Amino acid sequence: MKRGVLDRLQAARAAKRPVALATDVKTGAQALLDGKDVSGDLALSSAALAAVKKALADDKSGMAEAEGGTVFVQVFNPPLRMVVVGAVHIAQALAPMAALTGYEVVIVDPRRAFATDARFPNTEVTTEWPDDALARLKPNRRTAIVTLTHDPKIDDPALQAALKSDAFYVAALGSKKTHAARLSRLKEAGFDDAAVGRIHGPAGLSIGAKSPAEIALSIMGQATQILHGQGAG
């Protein structure tokens, strides 16, 4: 890999642009696809370029057959994100776990006593209301949204925004009774069964979790399960 390719790759990753790097594994020649720009010393046929674009769209790295040989395509997508609503005790365990798993974490809690940097070192914390925060963050299919407050004033607007997004994982902490009440409120607000059915509630896999860290682990496990398409947990 030439220094210039690495520099362009790192710049794109820093700017959180999805890019793909194609490598001729025989010669080492490479081409970087960044938006509409293709740079590098590997000439891509239109068929090869189409294969690189498809790999990027599918978020799937791998070998692609092209004229004159096989090209390895590596996809660099921006990190997964987890929006945690509620700067509560469980969030203090969930934030570092999610970061270690490769997520960019944003903690949202309008209650200033909870949402302090001291409680969440090295994590983005915002005191916006969840609907404002999610309007700004624009969740997509690489975003997980977890509500932890139990407070309908805070959780409900977050869940409404989450259900209007393509977030791959939406979960809400709370007992079965709390969750049933939550679902009826959301239905009254106009969400149908299919929509509210996207919410994993009570949040997390059933592993008998008791402590905040164990509950965070069960949520992290469930988000991972859904991310990799292993079905409802």
Add this chain to the structure above:
Amino acid sequence: MAGNDALSHEDILGAVDAWLKSGKDVALATVVTTWGSSPRPVGSQLAVDQTGAMIGSVSGGCIEGAVVQEALAAIKDGKPRLLDFGISNEQAWEVGLACGGKVQVYVERVG
């Protein structure tokens, strides 16, 4: 959707960049194909400097030693390499994957 999660918790390319800036010679190894129950997914990377120091992984630790040797050779001669590790169960205790999977690893000098 799994994509590039392989890289996420350690920034391998960031380490490569930092090593180059500090004047080190660096090679990068990338898993390009997997068959069977290989331990690390396609796109997993291992960076190696000229002293053999490494960050990241291309297996559960089974083939890293062999990959580092090839990485040091790539740093010296500048030539890319495509390595096959396909292992039967009898061989699994030598260089290879104890799980019986197969991987193909691409090794290139950076810079």
